[in-house]
Amino acid sequence: MSRTPYLGLHVPPRDGARRVTAADIVASVQREVGAGALPAGSRLPPVRALERQLGLSKNTAQAAYDELVARGVVEARPREGVFVLAAHTLAPAGASIATAPLLAVVPPPLARMDAPAPGALALSTVFVDPDLLPADRLADCARAVLRDRMPTFYDPQGFPPLRAAIARRLRDRGLDVEPDEVIVTTGSQQSLDIVARAMSARVIALESPVYSYAKLLFQTLGHELVGLPLDPFRGLDLAAWERALAARPGLAYLIPSFQNPTGYSYTSAELRGVLALCAKYGVAILEDDWGSDMLSDGEHRPGLRMLGGKNVLYVNSFTKKLLPSLRIGFVVAPPALVPTLVGMKRLSTLGNAWLTEAIVAEFLDRGYYDTHLAQLQRALDERYTACLAALDELMPDGVTWTRPGGGPTLWLEVPERVNLGALEAHLARRGVTISNGSVAFVGDARRLHGFRVAYAFLGLEPMRVALTIVADAIRGALA
């Protein structure tokens, strides 16, 4: 198909001249060949290309090539082009190009964060069963927005109708948010990324255990991390939190509803207590509110932004609730911080694809989202109830679990003498995946000895099969 690529020629005009002449071309080629920079067999630019590139009048390039052929420097091969004849070959570089020196900090076991393998008894995933997600209605919305011409450009802050729809939705839920305070990101992960990379303070406090990709992100960006102990059975140890926050980290990253990985939700007293501590010690807050509309009866939970006001940075996404492959999340920031955060987003990705932002805007505008959430929550309620009943029936004494009342997961705590790593490996051989979550803890020794159990991903039958296998394995480990 394509001919031999040719090597570009740099042909400067003689000093002061505006235009290149045939003599300039001849001199340039001879100089480069002489320097060994045009090896034998190299193709020179085609006559038409050279004329166009250099803005030459017709025949200038041909005259130069004729002269070079006459001098024995090049040969013209019919229908192939003009090639360097001289026996000069390029001196070998002597060494090959170095590999880029990359950090040794590689995010640990990525498989854990992957989409569950089809058919796997994925018992710890935070994802929702794909059968409960509105892929077909999203495709309808996509076809609808494609009836308009695809725009050439995109809004670096996010498609304005999507930002307006998000602000409207949050206002309906008691958050005072304007469209200009919303920055759409590639999932909520990019929201965490742009906040963390824009931080001038270098210390971030976060729950322990915590969403491990937040912890790894902050670490990789060079932040020092401080753990805020969270126990899904006993709640927040606010005395320990006060000791940590009194050291005045720049930011606290908090997941107050259906926390990942524990499934815990702050009580109202804890929400108020955390706000008071952060106000007392001047600690800014980044609230990751992914779970507050995952409450099982369709109600939603109060949160830090709702109670703490505009200075609380607020992150949410449509990944779990709508469709992971859309990659749409957002951060809400006070107006003074928006330009810096948009700037950081631009340095990282410039902006999101218009199309997926337009699809979610259409989905929200049609009112599909509330209908979908209500259906989703009914389905999750049924699974939650079945999960609790199965645990009650199947689990041996000494095993305890939380009753989060919503979200996709609960926390299952097993006796200390069960080796979690061995249990995870044993279950993997039986086709059941759990995450023992050691990567999720921040700082000091872990206080919990268990793992999350998802009731959002598996149907009732496979969930019961998986829980039976887990119960048998724990019973075996305790025997």
Add this chain to the structure above:
Amino acid sequence: MSRTPYLGLHVPPRDGARRVTAADIVASVQREVGAGALPAGSRLPPVRALERQLGLSKNTAQAAYDELVARGVVEARPREGVFVLAAHTLAPAGASIATAPLLAVVPPPLARMDAPAPGALALSTVFVDPDLLPADRLADCARAVLRDRMPTFYDPQGFPPLRAAIARRLRDRGLDVEPDEVIVTTGSQQSLDIVARAMSARVIALESPVYSYAKLLFQTLGHELVGLPLDPFRGLDLAAWERALAARPGLAYLIPSFQNPTGYSYTSAELRGVLALCAKYGVAILEDDWGSDMLSDGEHRPGLRMLGGKNVLYVNSFTKKLLPSLRIGFVVAPPALVPTLVGMKRLSTLGNAWLTEAIVAEFLDRGYYDTHLAQLQRALDERYTACLAALDELMPDGVTWTRPGGGPTLWLEVPERVNLGALEAHLARRGVTISNGSVAFVGDARRLHGFRVAYAFLGLEPMRVALTIVADAIRGALA
């Protein structure tokens, strides 16, 4: 529509008990109200919600609420819910939540990087005229891929058929690339981002002047920058480059074809010379090859990855050539570096939207891309020729310009005594936007005194109008 949000209750069972009783609920509510943590008027969870959340048997929550009503702690309002009655109000936090302490490093004038305003005589933009881009064929491809069910998940490294199509295309052009060596990113910007944030070395060498969003990105990530002087009239000063590279920066970021902002393309001698210097001093290379298939006669240019082998990191994108709003770019890396780069991408965005990746894969699979590039190049050739002719006719003595032979821009150099800032402001008032590019220089004083002129964005008529205004303004400044 939605009722008053309720405040979540944390109700621990008494020590050792598996289940919560009505007495536990009463005790919890009284404790929180007593502590001022449930202010008067707060709504408690609905009975059904509380029962489901706590896994209670029927009537337990109702019995607890009845008891609390009897004690005068709460009141039940018909069809509204259960509300706290006690006169306790929450102690005010005493101080409001702090604003997040963000970096003062804000990317400078963002407007410059924005999409040109409709109707503006955008004379310096690197974007291609939207009328020359295949928005309708892309929409056809979108409708085609939407006939399949939208998948739930996405591939963090990029949609495999897209990676295969990209590798095939690069192999056809003489680059030895496997699909597993391709990482799809949100535009090429994210490729630069993940490489720069994965770098263990802290010094990056780059052309001066250079694409300013690369410079700002590297700076913001804390890298030290070293400038490699580039003059589009005289080429690379390889002696100066050797002095800079001898200090062994970790990486050289290079744009060898139609460099942004100068429009310059390395000669073959310069490609070889740069590779030899980088090999000699152990400097890794990140090649930004956005322009090599923008050559005006449909040929493509050799580059650093082609000549330097697999260790050269190679970045390209479909932004300029296909449609900016798609946000699809990619980096090709040697196999040993792929896991770290994918890990960094995951920490930043987890992955791209499936849909836009599938659209570009479909577009490539249908063979639309080569057809489109050939049409585009014919249109750009016509504009390039017209631009050169207009400059020849219109520009006063002392003004010079390059003849890049392809790409979207050339460099126009004006006499030193023309104040570029004043010229930019004057032209803005006449509706013509140029970029004097001061932000694009790295390190020492700028060697160039001019700006880029785009012939890819404006049609023949508006381009001539814009160039006439520029020529008049320069003539005025020189008078």
